[in-house]
Structure formats: structure tokens, C-alpha cells
Amino acid sequence: MSAKTILNHYTRLLTLWPRDLLRPNLPFTRTIEHHGAPFGLKPLERSPQETAPKNATPVPAPTSPPNPAAEQAQVNALFSLLENRYSKKYPFSEGVLKPASAPEHYKRLMAEIERAPGKTWWQAKVDEWKGKIRWT
Structure with missing residues (x-):
């Protein structure tokens, strides 16, 4: 799996991930952006509600080079959550x-x-x- 493919997957995840209306100041998309940054992912534009808290410290970028093979498992896990794969496979009674x-x-x-x-x-x-x- 190439780094460009991983970048494309992360970009698609960012566009498809639902907005968190309950906690607009802590969107999960920030985590996706952080994981995609070593592959060249550009952060989404933030709305005024999504600005970082004043006491938040930036998370440093990973120092090791990105491993596309290991990152593919992360991307697959995010897509499985996005598609509700587990709630469909194991429905509630x-x-x-x-x-x-x-x-x-x-x-x-x-x-x-x-x-x-x-x-x-x-x-x-x-x-x-x-x-x-x-x-x-």
C-alpha cells in the first residue's frame, strides 16, 4: 500500500466522518488529521466552534517515518466504525x-x-x- 493511497483514504474519512454536535470543540477529525499528517494530509478548515481550547498543547508529529502497511490497519478500523460494521454484525436485543x-x-x-x-x-x-x- 502506497503513502498516496493512505493519504486518499484519510482524506475520504475526513469528508465522510460525521460532525459531533454534542462536543463541537473536540471533533474526532483532529485525531484523523494527526494520523494522516505524516502522509501529507492537510487539516480541514475549522468552524468558530471547533477552535482549539486556549490551554491545549499541540501534539508533536511522530518522529519515525510512516509505515503504510501498519497504517492500513488503522484506516480499515476507522472505515469499519464509520460503516457501523460491528453494530450490524452484533445487533442489540x-x-x-x-x-x-x-x-x-x-x-x-x-x-x-x-x-x-x-x-x-x-x-x-x-x-x-x-x-x-x-x-x-
Whole structure:
């Protein structure tokens, strides 16, 4: 496998990888960019939300020359995650996502995760306080 092929795979992964709406300041694409940098991968343009935190220290580039054969396994693993290969191969049973003790738990959790990016700071704080108060 050539370095150019690895570069093309990493570039494709960057374009296909979904955005993390819950944590826009910590996108997984930064990790992909870091692994592809020795092969000549150029970082994506960042949106204002994706700027690096002020206290973040840059990760140094690897000093050893890139090994395309070893990197191919990394690329394959990323594509398998992107395609949900494991959730298709090992599907969940109904009981996992709807436990008898709280059958609506995961449904409410996913709804909260979908609402989270649109919340203001104040709404997030109010929800946090609501979570700490036990209503009987």
C-alpha cells in the first residue's frame, strides 16, 4: 500500500466522518488529521466552534517515518466504525435498549443529546439543577 493511497483514504474519512454536535470543540477529525499528517494530509478548515481550547498543547508529529502497511490497519478500523460494521454484525436485543427497570431511559437520553447543542448556557444550567433535585 502506497503513502498516496493512505493519504486518499484519510482524506475520504475526513469528508465522510460525521460532525459531533454534542462536543463541537473536540471533533474526532483532529485525531484523523494527526494520523494522516505524516502522509501529507492537510487539516480541514475549522468552524468558530471547533477552535482549539486556549490551554491545549499541540501534539508533536511522530518522529519515525510512516509505515503504510501498519497504517492500513488503522484506516480499515476507522472505515469499519464509520460503516457501523460491528453494530450490524452484533445487533442489540430489545432488552438491552429497553430494560425492565426503565424502558424509556435510552429514548429520553437520545432526545436529550439531540437537544443539547441548541441549548443556551442558562438552559443547560437549569437542566443540571433539575437533575440534582429529586422530585418524589
